[in-house]
Amino acid sequence: MLFDKFQSMASFQADLAERDIAPFGAVTEQILSATEGIVQGKRVILAGTNNYLGMSCDPRCIRAAQQAAEQWGTGTTGSRLANGSFTEHQALEMEIADFYGVDHAIVFSTGYSATMGMCATLAGPGETILLDGDSHASIYSGVKQSGAEIIRFKHNNPEDLAKRMRRLGDRAGNALIIAEGIYSMLGDVAPLKEIAAVKREYGGYLLVDEAHSMGVLGETGRGAAQAAGVENDVDFSVGTFSKSLGSIGGFCVSRHPELEAIRYCISAYIFTASSSPSVVASTREALRIIGAQPELRENLWNNARHLYEGLKALGLGVGPSASPVVAVEMEDRPATIQGWQALLDAGVYVNLVVPPASPSTNFLLRNSVSAAHSSAQIDTIIAAYAGLIENGVISPDKKA
């Protein structure tokens, strides 16, 4: 039967409903600030929103969106190739290209469509893509559509990448290597310096997804490639506006002039409506702000270190180094669900992550930190985890 394959998910949902727990699609009833909201009737600290620089509630971005809605209307009602290219979209493309110090940019309606669209289009049948095994679903979805030969290399393992490039022989020179800047679930940073060195040795092209690292890493916030000093080795940088820029949309920037031709070959760009002018306007304003206020990144990293060290001191299983994404490893699915609910009851909203959304077989309580969090809020988050340990909901002894 058509619906049989969904039965296990339906059972999982029924189990959660029976226990009155709704971690997936928890409804936010009110946003009070970039770091506080009302979720399922509770006033909570938002510690799972990827709102790294707090831009979603910046009054300047809100005002820009309001003015654009008044000037342009609420939507474009069309594709960029038809009636959906406004001067706002073109301006954003110029500004994001400037931000990255390159000449070419494409703006997409979502980050997912940017990454998926580029990965589906750049390499095709008869060509080869090498992607990190822990790549985001948008990357897997894109490469699957590409028709190219898809080879997975071990997560954050440049030696494994090199081995696979060597095995390709002459074909390595035309291969597309895909890595992310910061991996979304565990917050670990890609060894881009070493990956770029592999590319220099064997040839090929490098695409880096800076979705979680743009605005977060690098001297001017361009991301992990800038932080690693290898921007010249990156052929395509993709990213999203829905995290550090607080709106929605995605981009690809490149020094290659061919990007202008590639634009017209990307289904995810052609066959969808362009971003609303209000969204584009707030994105432009956020981009201007993060360029002008590098102290936002400093605040973010202070908060990231504060939370990471606090959770680590509790004995919880966190990653090897501090990051704006701090994932707490859990024992199994029931413990993760119980922990998520207990945190919500304690006034802290985090993300619940279970396979297949998590890498490997990890069960995670995923926290993301914002520059807008106060030090007191970070203390409250740490105290909420301490409360879970005291109540026996999670254990610091092994995995949480």
Place this chain on the structure above:
Amino acid sequence: MAEYQEYLDFLCSALAAHNKKSLVLTEDISLVADIGLSSLEVMEFIEKIEDHFDISIPLNILPDVNTIGDLAKKVRELNL
């Protein structure tokens, strides 16, 4: 170049560590349905095979691999 049977023998031997049900491993045994490999275990097993033969097995071929025999044929093709 090794023949199909040699690849099959190697795969059966390498799968012994995963054969918790003590099945008689033949070309018709399914990696997932019979042996019970999880998706993660399949990927780990594939990596082991890749390193042994010094090849990369593209993800594209995995939907066509159900049995040990299917995998032996694909590995042989890739190693030609």
